[in-house]
Amino acid sequence: MSEPRRGRVRSETARRAILEATRDQLAEHGYDKLSMDRVAAAAGVGKQTVYRWWPSKSAVVAECVLAGYVLADMRVVADTGDLRSDVRAWLMAFVDFVDRDPAAGGLVRALASAAAESDAVATHLYDRFTATAESHLAARLADAERRGQLRDGIPAVMVAEMLFGTVLYRFLVRQDITPEFVDRLCDAIFNGIAAPR
Amino acid sequence: MSEPRRGRVRSETARRAILEATRDQLAEHGYDKLSMDRVAAAAGVGKQTVYRWWPSKSAVVAECVLAGYVLADMRVVADTGDLRSDVRAWLMAFVDFVDRDPAAGGLVRALASAAAESDAVATHLYDRFTATAESHLAARLADAERRGQLRDGIPAVMVAEMLFGTVLYRFLVRQDITPEFVDRLCDAIFNGIAAPR
Numbered sequence: 001m002s003e004p005r006r007g008r009v010r011s012e013t014a015r016r017a018i019l020e021a022t023r024d025q026l027a028e029h030g031y032d033k034l035s036m037d038r039v040a041a042a043a044g045v046g047k048q049t050v051y052r053w054w055p056s057k058s059a060v061v062a063e064c065v066l067a068g069y070v071l072a073d074m075r076v077v078a079d080t081g082d083l084r085s086d087v088r089a090w091l092m093a094f095v096d097f098v099d100r101d102p103a104a105g106g107l108v109r110a111l112a113s114a115a116a117e118s119d120a121v122a123t124h125l126y127d128r129f130t131a132t133a134e135s136h137l138a139a140r141l142a143d144a145e146r147r148g149q150l151r152d153g154i155p156a157v158m159v160a161e162m163l164f165g166t167v168l169y170r171f172l173v174r175q176d177i178t179p180e181f182v183d184r185l186c187d188a189i190f191n192g193i194a195a196p197r
Numbered sequence: 198m199s200e201p202r203r204g205r206v207r208s209e210t211a212r213r214a215i216l217e218a219t220r221d222q223l224a225e226h227g228y229d230k231l232s233m234d235r236v237a238a239a240a241g242v243g244k245q246t247v248y249r250w251w252p253s254k255s256a257v258v259a260e261c262v263l264a265g266y267v268l269a270d271m272r273v274v275a276d277t278g279d280l281r282s283d284v285r286a287w288l289m290a291f292v293d294f295v296d297r298d299p300a301a302g303g304l305v306r307a308l309a310s311a312a313a314e315s316d317a318v319a320t321h322l323y324d325r326f327t328a329t330a331e332s333h334l335a336a337r338l339a340d341a342e343r344r345g346q347l348r349d350g351i352p353a354v355m356v357a358e359m360l361f362g363t364v365l366y367r368f369l370v371r372q373d374i375t376p377e378f379v380d381r382l383c384d385a386i387f388n389g390i391a392a393p394r
Contacts, residue, residue, distance in 0.1 A: 058313075084391065109313040115369045116310035122371050154390045158381055165366030166359050172312045174319050184355055192389030193351045194281065 017043040018050055022060050023069040031061060031106025055118070062114035065107060066124060077136045083144035084190050087163070090137075091182045094167065098177060108171045137163075162189060214240040215247055219257050220266040227303055231258070252315070259311035262304060263321060274333040280341035281387050284360070287334075288379040291364065295374060305368045334360075359386060 021042035025034050036057055040047040054060040077090045098104040115122040141156035166185060170177050218239035222231050233254055237244040251257040274287045295301040312319040338353035363382060367374050 112369060113310045113313035116306040116313070119371065122369060148392050151388065151390055151392050153381075154385055155381065158378075158385060159390055161366050162359060162363050162382075162385065165362035165364070167362070168366055168369075169358050169362030172309060172319060172365075174316065181355075184350075184352065185359075188351055188355060188359065188386075188389075190389050190391040191348065192385075192387050193348055193356055194387040195345050195348050 014043070014045050014049055015053065018045060018053070018060065019064050019067055019069050022064045026061065026064070026107065031110050034061070036060075056114070058110045058114035059118060061107065061110040062124075065111055077140045079140060079143070081147070083140065083147075083149045084186060086140060087189075088182060088186045091163070091167070091177075091186070092179065095177055095179060095182060105171055105174075108168065112168060112172060159189070211240070211242050211246055212250065215242060215250070215257065216261050216264055216266050219261045223258065223261070223304065233257075253311070255307045255311035256315060258304065258307040259321075262308055274337045276337060276340070278344070280337065280344075280346045281383060283337060284386075285379060285383045288360070288364070288374075288383070289376065292374050292376060292379060302368055302371075305365065309365060309369060356386070 018039060021039045022034070025039055025042060029035075029038075034057060036047060036050055039060065040050050043050075050060065054063060078086050080086055080089075137160050138156035141150060141159055144150045145154075145156075163185075167177060170181070215236060218236045219231070222236055222239060226232075226235075231254060233244060233247055236257065237247050240247070247257065251260060275283050277283055277286075334357050335353035338347060338351075338356055341347045342351075342353075360382075364374060367378070
């Protein structure tokens with residue numbers, strides 16, 4: 001009985017070591033220069049152990065983000081009672097993070113690439129982002145709806161998709177996400193683009 | 198003098214043959230089963246000729262989309278005089294296309310992946326999409342602005358990014374783009390999500 005359990009413990013330890021090594025290597029070298037060889041060496045495992053769980057560099061980085069080893073603080077949406085300024089602050093924290101960390105763009109692009117190429121990663125990504133949206137952004141949106149700050153019939157998950165999607169697209173096409181961009185995006189999303197009738 | 202010119206003609210002919218072969222192979226096998234070997238064979242060139250111009254499968258597919266060999270009709274935005282119904286019709290044409298062609302999801306994901314992994318493809322993608330936005334969507338938006346259908350200070354390119362980004366994100370996370378989704382998205386983008394004050 002104890003063999004499988006010990007095997008499982010060893011697996012979980014190795015898995016965590018790999019994710020921690022990936023986080024450290026990302027911080028030191030950035031995404032483009034990240035190497036699976038160095039990740040395996042730093043984690044003290046064979047390269048085939050890394051490939052057993054993740055088929056590619058982008059897949060292990062995606063897991064690293066999704067498991068909260070990097071970008072973790074982006075999951076929290078503040079609650080000041082004013083939805084618009086909370087969403088703005090959340091996007092601005094993202095701008096700050098990207099300004100501080102030159103590897104951030106590569107991280108976000110790795111996520112997109114991994115999701116594009118693997119159904120399993122995409123499902124995982126969606127579950128995590130949906131979970132994030134459920135627990136933070138959607139909860140915040142539902143609260144705003146109760147306070148009468150959100151129009152009727154606007155699904156919270158769609159607002160999350162509009163925000164994630166627009167920001168992700170800016171990353172993909174290498175356009176800066178500036179405070180001015182955040183202001184314009186918040187204005188368009190909250191007030192709409194149509195002229196008042 | 199004639200040698201370089203003949204060389205250039207040969208190059209352009211081979212390039213076009215590769216893109217046409219990619220389009221045909223995509224239609225026959227879909228993106229996931231697309232093989233660079235088969236593309237090269239169908240184009241009548243060596244595999245190294247394909248790799249000389251495109252480093253990966255996703256790169257040649259991205260070029261194929263960008264050069265208008267597939268998805269070309271998505272560039273046209275109708276002009277009925279009513280911006281909201283034109284944008285809705287444009288998104289609905291996309292829904293129809295995806296419903297008709299089971300390879301469409303793979304194509305869009307290939308674009309995203311190629312852009313995520315290569316600065317050159319990303320720049321090309323942005324130039325083409327910006328060009329599309331400039332020539333169709335942005336022109337249509339500018340016209341709507343003149344007719345007083347668009348709120349002041351809404352940059353057309355940002356509207357294009359919100360639309361492209363949200364739709365791309367739905368593809369990445371493998372969520373269906375349904376007529377209901379299109380209606381909700383148009384409503385949110387045109388009317389905004391904030392409750393009227």
